[in-house]
Amino acid sequence: MARMKFLCDAERCIECNGCVTACKNENEVPWGVNRRRVVTLNDGVVGAEKSISVACMHCSDAPCMAVCPVDCFYRTDDGVVLHDKDLCIGCGYCFYACPFGAPQFPQAGAFGLRGKMDKCTFCAGGPEPDRSEAEFRKYGRNRLAEGKLPACAEMCSTKALLGGDGDVIADIYRERVLRRGRGADLWGWSSAYGVKPGAQPPVQQPATTSGKS
Amino acid sequence: MMRLALVLAAALAIAGCGEKEQVVVYKQGKYQGKPDNQSWANEPLPAEFRGGTWKQGDRTSWEESIKKRQLAQHEHRRIYQ
Numbered sequence: 001m002a003r004m005k006f007l008c009d010a011e012r013c014i015e016c017n018g019c020v021t022a023c024k025n026e027n028e029v030p031w032g033v034n035r036r037r038v039v040t041l042n043d044g045v046v047g048a049e050k051s052i053s054v055a056c057m058h059c060s061d062a063p064c065m066a067v068c069p070v071d072c073f074y075r076t077d078d079g080v081v082l083h084d085k086d087l088c089i090g091c092g093y094c095f096y097a098c099p100f101g102a103p104q105f106p107q108a109g110a111f112g113l114r115g116k117m118d119k120c121t122f123c124a125g126g127p128e129p130d131r132s133e134a135e136f137r138k139y140g141r142n143r144l145a146e147g148k149l150p151a152c153a154e155m156c157s158t159k160a161l162l163g164g165d166g167d168v169i170a171d172i173y174r175e176r177v178l179r180r181g182r183g184a185d186l187w188g189w190s191s192a193y194g195v196k197p198g199a200q201p202p203v204q205q206p207a208t209t210s211g212k213s
Numbered sequence: 214m215m216r217l218a219l220v221l222a223a224a225l226a227i228a229g230c231g232e233k234e235q236v237v238v239y240k241q242g243k244y245q246g247k248p249d250n251q252s253w254a255n256e257p258l259p260a261e262f263r264g265g266t267w268k269q270g271d272r273t274s275w276e277e278s279i280k281k282r283q284l285a286q287h288e289h290r291r292i293y294q
Protein backbone atom coordinates (compact mmCIF):
# COMPACT_ATOMS: atom_id res chain seq x y z
CA MET A 1 0.00 0.00 0.00
CA ALA A 2 1.10 3.51 -0.67
CA ARG A 3 0.63 6.27 1.84
CA MET A 4 -2.56 7.73 3.23
CA LYS A 5 -3.09 11.23 1.87
CA PHE A 6 -5.70 13.95 1.56
CA LEU A 7 -6.44 15.63 -1.74
CA CYS A 8 -8.69 18.68 -1.97
CA ASP A 9 -10.18 19.64 -5.30
CA ALA A 10 -10.33 23.45 -5.37
CA GLU A 11 -12.74 23.30 -8.32
CA ARG A 12 -15.30 21.55 -6.14
CA CYS A 13 -14.86 22.95 -2.63
CA ILE A 14 -17.76 25.27 -1.84
CA GLU A 15 -16.48 26.43 1.56
CA CYS A 16 -19.34 24.76 3.40
CA ASN A 17 -17.05 23.82 6.29
CA GLY A 18 -18.73 20.43 6.49
CA CYS A 19 -15.28 18.80 6.83
CA VAL A 20 -14.41 21.09 9.74
CA THR A 21 -17.68 20.27 11.48
CA ALA A 22 -17.34 16.55 10.80
CA CYS A 23 -13.83 16.56 12.29
CA LYS A 24 -14.91 18.53 15.34
CA ASN A 25 -17.85 16.25 15.95
CA GLU A 26 -16.10 12.95 15.29
CA ASN A 27 -13.08 13.68 17.46
CA GLU A 28 -14.73 15.98 20.01
CA VAL A 29 -11.98 18.52 19.47
CA PRO A 30 -11.91 21.24 22.14
CA TRP A 31 -12.87 24.86 21.51
CA GLY A 32 -10.06 26.81 19.86
CA VAL A 33 -8.41 23.79 18.28
CA ASN A 34 -8.99 23.36 14.56
CA ARG A 35 -7.53 20.19 13.16
CA ARG A 36 -9.00 21.09 9.81
CA ARG A 37 -10.01 24.41 8.32
CA VAL A 38 -11.10 25.82 4.99
CA VAL A 39 -8.96 28.51 3.38
CA THR A 40 -10.54 30.72 0.72
CA LEU A 41 -8.65 32.87 -1.75
CA ASN A 42 -10.24 35.85 -3.51
CA ASP A 43 -13.20 35.64 -1.17
CA GLY A 44 -16.24 37.28 -2.72
CA VAL A 45 -14.66 37.88 -6.12
CA VAL A 46 -17.04 36.38 -8.65
CA GLY A 47 -15.37 33.68 -10.71
CA ALA A 48 -12.06 33.92 -8.90
CA GLU A 49 -12.96 32.46 -5.53
CA LYS A 50 -11.20 29.22 -4.67
CA SER A 51 -11.43 27.29 -1.44
CA ILE A 52 -9.33 24.47 -0.13
CA SER A 53 -9.65 22.37 2.98
CA VAL A 54 -6.37 22.10 4.89
CA ALA A 55 -5.23 19.85 7.72
CA CYS A 56 -2.13 17.81 8.46
CA MET A 57 -0.88 16.50 5.11
CA HIS A 58 0.88 13.52 6.71
CA CYS A 59 4.08 14.45 4.91
CA SER A 60 6.38 11.70 3.72
CA ASP A 61 9.33 13.68 5.08
CA ALA A 62 7.54 15.51 7.88
CA PRO A 63 9.31 18.63 9.20
CA CYS A 64 7.45 18.34 12.52
CA MET A 65 9.12 14.98 13.07
CA ALA A 66 12.50 16.45 12.25
CA VAL A 67 12.30 19.35 14.69
CA CYS A 68 10.62 17.67 17.67
CA PRO A 69 13.10 17.86 20.56
CA VAL A 70 11.52 14.94 22.40
CA ASP A 71 10.94 12.73 19.33
CA CYS A 72 7.28 12.18 20.04
CA PHE A 73 6.28 11.74 16.37
CA TYR A 74 6.04 8.48 14.51
CA ARG A 75 4.72 7.30 11.18
CA THR A 76 2.45 4.28 10.86
CA ASP A 77 2.85 1.65 8.14
CA ASP A 78 0.11 3.46 6.21
CA GLY A 79 2.10 6.69 6.21
CA VAL A 80 -0.01 8.49 8.83
CA VAL A 81 2.02 10.88 10.99
CA LEU A 82 0.97 10.60 14.64
CA HIS A 83 2.40 11.68 17.96
CA ASP A 84 2.48 10.64 21.59
CA LYS A 85 0.80 13.27 23.76
CA ASP A 86 2.31 11.79 26.91
CA LEU A 87 5.72 12.75 25.57
CA CYS A 88 4.86 16.10 23.95
CA ILE A 89 6.11 19.10 25.92
CA GLY A 90 4.06 21.64 23.97
CA CYS A 91 7.13 23.60 22.88
CA GLY A 92 5.58 24.63 19.56
CA TYR A 93 8.58 23.84 17.35
CA CYS A 94 6.38 21.64 15.17
CA PHE A 95 4.00 24.55 14.65
CA TYR A 96 6.82 26.73 13.30
CA ALA A 97 8.14 23.91 11.13
CA CYS A 98 4.82 22.90 9.60
CA PRO A 99 4.10 24.70 6.30
CA PHE A 100 0.36 24.01 6.71
CA GLY A 101 -0.14 25.25 10.26
CA ALA A 102 -1.45 21.82 11.22
CA PRO A 103 -0.23 21.55 14.83
CA GLN A 104 -2.70 23.15 17.22
CA PHE A 105 -2.26 24.03 20.87
CA PRO A 106 -5.17 24.14 23.27
CA GLN A 107 -5.03 27.28 25.38
CA ALA A 108 -6.44 27.70 28.84
CA GLY A 109 -6.37 30.23 31.63
CA ALA A 110 -5.92 33.97 31.72
CA PHE A 111 -2.35 33.78 30.44
CA GLY A 112 -3.02 31.44 27.56
CA LEU A 113 -1.26 28.42 28.99
CA ARG A 114 -0.21 26.30 26.05
CA GLY A 115 -1.12 22.64 26.23
CA LYS A 116 0.09 19.62 24.38
CA MET A 117 0.01 19.66 20.63
CA ASP A 118 -3.09 18.38 18.86
CA LYS A 119 -3.40 17.74 15.15
CA CYS A 120 -5.25 15.75 12.52
CA THR A 121 -4.64 12.03 13.03
CA PHE A 122 -6.20 10.95 9.71
CA CYS A 123 -8.78 9.51 12.12
CA ALA A 124 -6.19 6.93 13.15
CA GLY A 125 -6.07 7.65 16.89
CA GLY A 126 -2.72 7.43 18.61
CA PRO A 127 -0.47 5.26 20.74
CA GLU A 128 -3.14 3.93 23.07
CA PRO A 129 -5.12 0.69 22.74
CA ASP A 130 -7.18 0.99 19.56
CA ARG A 131 -10.80 2.12 19.95
CA SER A 132 -10.30 2.56 23.69
CA GLU A 133 -11.65 5.39 25.83
CA ALA A 134 -8.09 6.62 26.51
CA GLU A 135 -7.36 6.84 22.80
CA PHE A 136 -10.57 8.70 22.09
CA ARG A 137 -9.98 11.17 24.91
CA LYS A 138 -6.44 12.03 23.82
CA TYR A 139 -6.51 11.64 20.06
CA GLY A 140 -10.07 11.26 18.88
CA ARG A 141 -11.73 8.41 17.07
CA ASN A 142 -9.73 5.68 15.37
CA ARG A 143 -11.77 5.19 12.22
CA LEU A 144 -9.01 3.37 10.34
CA ALA A 145 -9.19 0.65 12.99
CA GLU A 146 -12.92 0.47 12.24
CA GLY A 147 -12.24 0.00 8.53
CA LYS A 148 -13.43 3.53 7.76
CA LEU A 149 -11.83 6.62 6.24
CA PRO A 150 -11.45 10.05 7.89
CA ALA A 151 -14.80 11.60 8.70
CA CYS A 152 -13.99 14.87 6.89
CA ALA A 153 -13.44 13.13 3.55
CA GLU A 154 -16.37 10.76 3.92
CA MET A 155 -18.71 13.60 4.89
CA CYS A 156 -17.67 15.97 2.09
CA SER A 157 -20.88 16.72 0.21
CA THR A 158 -19.26 17.67 -3.09
CA LYS A 159 -16.51 15.07 -2.72
CA ALA A 160 -13.97 17.86 -3.06
CA LEU A 161 -11.98 16.38 -0.23
CA LEU A 162 -10.68 12.91 -0.94
CA GLY A 163 -8.89 10.82 1.66
CA GLY A 164 -7.14 7.50 1.42
CA ASP A 165 -4.32 5.74 -0.31
CA GLY A 166 -2.46 8.31 -2.40
CA ASP A 167 -2.53 6.14 -5.52
CA VAL A 168 -6.27 5.47 -5.33
CA ILE A 169 -7.35 9.06 -4.70
CA ALA A 170 -4.95 10.35 -7.37
CA ASP A 171 -6.65 7.99 -9.85
CA ILE A 172 -10.07 9.26 -8.79
CA TYR A 173 -8.95 12.85 -9.25
CA ARG A 174 -7.31 12.11 -12.59
CA GLU A 175 -10.45 10.52 -13.96
CA ARG A 176 -12.51 13.42 -12.68
CA VAL A 177 -10.25 15.91 -14.42
CA LEU A 178 -10.48 14.01 -17.69
CA ARG A 179 -14.28 13.99 -17.50
CA ARG A 180 -14.38 17.75 -17.08
CA GLY A 181 -13.33 17.91 -20.68
CA ARG A 182 -10.95 20.81 -20.54
CA GLY A 183 -8.11 18.50 -21.42
CA ALA A 184 -4.57 19.26 -20.46
CA ASP A 185 -5.44 22.84 -19.51
CA LEU A 186 -7.13 21.74 -16.34
CA TRP A 187 -4.08 20.23 -14.79
CA GLY A 188 -0.49 21.30 -14.93
CA TRP A 189 1.68 24.33 -15.10
CA SER A 190 -0.55 26.58 -17.18
CA SER A 191 -3.59 26.04 -14.92
CA ALA A 192 -1.59 26.53 -11.76
CA TYR A 193 0.65 29.41 -12.75
CA GLY A 194 -0.78 30.85 -15.96
CA VAL A 195 1.53 30.60 -18.93
CA LYS A 196 4.35 28.13 -19.30
CA PRO A 197 7.82 29.38 -18.30
CA GLY A 198 9.42 31.30 -21.13
CA ALA A 199 6.22 31.36 -23.18
CA GLN A 200 4.70 34.53 -24.53
CA PRO A 201 1.65 35.87 -22.68
CA PRO A 202 -1.67 35.14 -24.39
CA VAL A 203 -2.72 37.70 -26.95
CA GLN A 204 -5.60 39.81 -25.67
CA GLN A 205 -8.59 39.72 -27.98
CA PRO A 206 -10.14 43.13 -28.61
CA ALA A 207 -13.38 43.55 -26.71
CA THR A 208 -16.44 43.14 -28.89
CA THR A 209 -18.45 46.30 -29.21
CA SER A 210 -22.04 46.24 -28.16
CA GLY A 211 -24.89 46.93 -30.55
CA LYS A 212 -25.63 50.33 -29.00
CA SER A 213 -22.52 52.17 -30.22
CA MET B 214 66.28 23.70 25.53
CA MET B 215 66.43 25.81 22.42
CA ARG B 216 65.42 22.83 20.35
CA LEU B 217 62.43 22.14 22.57
CA ALA B 218 61.32 25.75 22.32
CA LEU B 219 61.61 25.58 18.53
CA VAL B 220 59.56 22.38 18.38
CA LEU B 221 56.87 23.89 20.61
CA ALA B 222 56.79 27.08 18.55
CA ALA B 223 56.51 25.06 15.35
CA ALA B 224 53.73 22.94 16.82
CA LEU B 225 51.82 26.04 17.88
CA ALA B 226 52.31 27.66 14.49
CA ILE B 227 51.05 24.57 12.68
CA ALA B 228 48.08 24.27 15.04
CA GLY B 229 46.86 27.62 13.77
CA CYS B 230 46.57 26.18 10.28
CA GLY B 231 44.29 23.37 11.34
CA GLU B 232 40.58 23.65 10.67
CA LYS B 233 37.92 21.72 12.44
CA GLU B 234 34.73 20.66 10.73
CA GLN B 235 32.15 23.27 11.68
CA VAL B 236 29.12 21.86 9.89
CA VAL B 237 26.59 20.45 12.28
CA VAL B 238 25.54 16.93 11.39
CA TYR B 239 21.94 16.44 12.39
CA LYS B 240 20.96 12.99 13.44
CA GLN B 241 17.53 11.67 12.69
CA GLY B 242 15.69 11.19 15.95
CA LYS B 243 14.03 7.97 16.87
CA TYR B 244 10.50 7.78 18.23
CA GLN B 245 10.61 7.71 22.01
CA GLY B 246 6.93 7.21 22.78
CA LYS B 247 4.65 4.25 23.31
CA PRO B 248 4.20 1.64 20.57
CA ASP B 249 0.96 1.75 18.60
CA ASN B 250 -1.20 -1.05 17.24
CA GLN B 251 -1.80 -1.66 13.58
CA SER B 252 -5.31 -0.95 12.31
CA TRP B 253 -5.73 -4.49 10.95
CA ALA B 254 -4.84 -6.03 14.31
CA ASN B 255 -8.35 -5.19 15.53
CA GLU B 256 -11.53 -7.10 15.02
CA PRO B 257 -13.97 -5.60 12.52
CA LEU B 258 -16.94 -3.81 14.02
CA PRO B 259 -20.37 -5.45 14.13
CA ALA B 260 -22.25 -4.97 10.85
CA GLU B 261 -24.63 -2.32 12.23
CA PHE B 262 -21.73 0.12 12.64
CA ARG B 263 -21.03 0.05 8.91
CA GLY B 264 -17.30 -0.47 9.25
CA GLY B 265 -15.09 -2.50 6.95
CA THR B 266 -14.89 -6.27 7.00
CA TRP B 267 -11.51 -7.94 7.18
CA LYS B 268 -9.80 -10.87 8.81
CA GLN B 269 -8.24 -9.87 12.12
CA GLY B 270 -4.47 -9.54 11.76
CA ASP B 271 -4.53 -9.82 7.97
CA ARG B 272 -3.18 -6.65 6.47
CA THR B 273 -4.11 -7.52 2.89
CA SER B 274 -7.79 -8.06 3.68
CA TRP B 275 -7.88 -4.79 5.66
CA GLU B 276 -6.31 -2.95 2.72
CA GLU B 277 -8.86 -4.46 0.34
CA SER B 278 -11.66 -3.38 2.65
CA ILE B 279 -10.36 0.19 2.97
CA LYS B 280 -9.80 0.39 -0.79
CA LYS B 281 -13.47 -0.42 -1.39
CA ARG B 282 -14.31 2.43 0.93
CA GLN B 283 -11.96 4.77 -0.92
CA LEU B 284 -13.55 3.96 -4.25
CA ALA B 285 -16.93 4.93 -2.81
CA GLN B 286 -15.62 8.51 -3.01
CA HIS B 287 -15.54 8.14 -6.77
CA GLU B 288 -19.03 9.25 -7.72
CA HIS B 289 -18.47 8.69 -11.45
CA ARG B 290 -17.94 5.02 -10.75
CA ARG B 291 -20.51 4.83 -7.97
CA ILE B 292 -23.41 6.58 -9.69
CA TYR B 293 -22.99 6.13 -13.43
CA GLN B 294 -22.02 2.47 -13.52
